[in-house]
Amino acid sequence: MSVEPAIRVNGIEKSFSDTHVLRGVDVEIAAGSIFALLGSNGAGKTTLVRILSTLLKPDAGTALVHGFDVMAEPAKVRESISLTGQFAAVDDVLTGRENLVLVAKLRHLENPAGVADELLSRFGLSDAGSRRAATYSGGMRRRLDIAMGLIGNPPVIFLDEPTTGLDPQSRIEVWQTIRMLAGAGTTVLLTTQYLDEAEQLADRIAILHNGRIIQSGTLAELKKLLPPATREYIEKQPSLEDVFLALVGGGVSVATSLAAEKEDS
Amino acid sequence: MTTHILGDTRTLTARSLRHILRSPDTIVTTVVTPIALMLLFVYVLGGAIRTGSGDSYINYMLPGILLITIASGIAYTSYRLFLDMQSGIVERFQSMPIPRASVLWAHVLTSLAANTISLAVVIGVALLMGFRTGASLAAWLAIAGILLLFTLALTWIAVIAGLTAKSVDGASAFSYPLIFLPFISSAFVPTASMPGPVAWFAENQPVTSIVDTVRALFAGQPVGSGIWIALAWLVGMLVVAYALAVTIYRRKVT
Ligand SMILES: Nc1ncnc2c1ncn2[C@@H]1O[C@H](COP(=O)(O)OP(=O)(O)OP(=O)(O)O)[C@@H](O)[C@H]1O
Ligand SMILES: [Mg+2]
DSSP: OOSOOSEEEEEEEEEETTEEEEEEEEEEEOTTOEEEEEOOTTSSHHHHHHHHTTSSOOSEEEEEETTEETTTOHHHHHHHEEEEOSSOOOOTTSBHHHHHHHHHHHTTOSOHHHHHHHHHHHTTOTTTTTSBGGGSOHHHHHHHHHHHHHTTOOSEEEEESTTTTOOHHHHHHHHHHHHHHHHTTOEEEEEESOHHHHHHHOSEEEEEETTEEEEEEOHHHHHTTSOOOOOOOOOOOOOHHHHHHHHHOSSHHHHHHHHHHHHHO | OGGGHHHHHHHHHHHHHHHHHHOTHHHHHHHHHHHHHHHHIIIIIGGGOOOSSOSOHHHHHHHHHHHHHHHHHHHHHHHHHHHHHHHTHHHHHHTTTOOHHHHHHHHHHHHHHHHHHHHHHHHHHHHHTTOOOOOOHHHHHHHHHHHHHHHHHHHHHHHHHHHHOSSHHHHHHTHHHHHHGGGGTTTTSOGGGSOHHHHHHHHTSHHHHHHHHHHHHHHTOOOTTHHHHHHHHHHHHHHHHHHHHHHHHHHHTO
16 A cells, blocks of 8 residues: 555544543554444444544544644545534435535535435435425435535545444445445445444454454454354355345345355455 | 635525524514513503603513513524534534534524514514604614624524533523513613612613613614613623633534
């Protein structure tokens, strides 16, 4: 990796009153890659994401995002990132379309309405676009929230548990979107509770535990940490996800293509 | 970034104005109390009140009613700001390259717009109830300026409440004392009729000087030196509330 990493975190520490949440986090994330941050509840994933998106000041350490220091040049960082937080942050009084237009205007884009319509259709919200966000289901809100985060094509995107609460199809759609972003050169840092999500998506995976990154690497590297697998012959059963997708339809082709990709890697 | 401060503030103001348009009940509930008070004082209590001014009672009490209208209107400003802080939408804005001041100013400008509508409604009802004024254009402008300053000062107090409240109730409860303040002033009865300590408080709190000034302007009478006391209070409250609100906001959003 000769190019400068998109995110470089050195010795970040953060305490809340008496809880020492981050105790020296070091991470480097290559530009254009998908990086998954794993950790149990309360490990500090959200705290780290909030520090990287300039919402929280670290007690110690440095963090560069897209070459800018989060403490010294927060405005430059904000121009380079987009944050989709753990809990959907949409305006309930506005319609889905108005939410998207609002963000597009705040990002000073040429054609806010066009951007909004494109995203509504990409996230399967075209029919709901003129309804107030307050009437959306949890998953629809989340999709709207993620769509708002994509506006303006920032080079670095933070997604804090993007697929929590989504149905399998929406999850796969979000995964496809994330792959597409990375394919186009966007750096994606996502946190997740789902190990299969990290397996499916991430170029590199890091595990945050007791305030530090205790392991990081590619999936293959992490798997090598365990004793070599013993060879067993078992019948290949379709997973529950395969069954669900086959029954509700629509996602089958996606599921098979995913399965193919799984074998590739 | 400063190049976008006006545009971004306008975009965000348009957003929260839309909130008001979609819930016009906030205007209705704002004007209900002042209108009910006007009816009560004019048609029930007013007959027994001696203002000693010789003017009709509605002319006497309208300035105080207008201040009560503003005090109840700004409760919605802190309510809306509190909800924005809670819902995470402020965090979303703060992770974007938006001037931080724009988020607060949008709420402040929206408050000015909402209170202007409420004041117009209340003055309209007062006219129906017999309020008459011989105020010149200059006097009207002076009244508008004073009400604008009062709204701004109270709005920044509302911003403090919205930023620091722990619950929705707390976000609007701070306005109750502000609504109550005109009752212990010259708004409804002359302070001379009050017992000593109460009269002293009434004469030395901001509402009395503001009410007396607006009343004189409506009546086409000279405002005297009272206007300077009123302006000093208004500007003082505005500066203190603004400085406090901005300090709290900075601390809050790092
Ligand atoms: N503003 C705050 N004030 C006090 N404590 C906080 C604050 N924010 C986070 N914490 C604490 O920091 C710790 C880490 O929280 P964080 O939200 O970063 O965890 P997380 O890894 O994102 O967890 P989850 O998987 O549940 O989302 C928790 O113990 C939490 O209580
Ligand atoms: Mg979290």
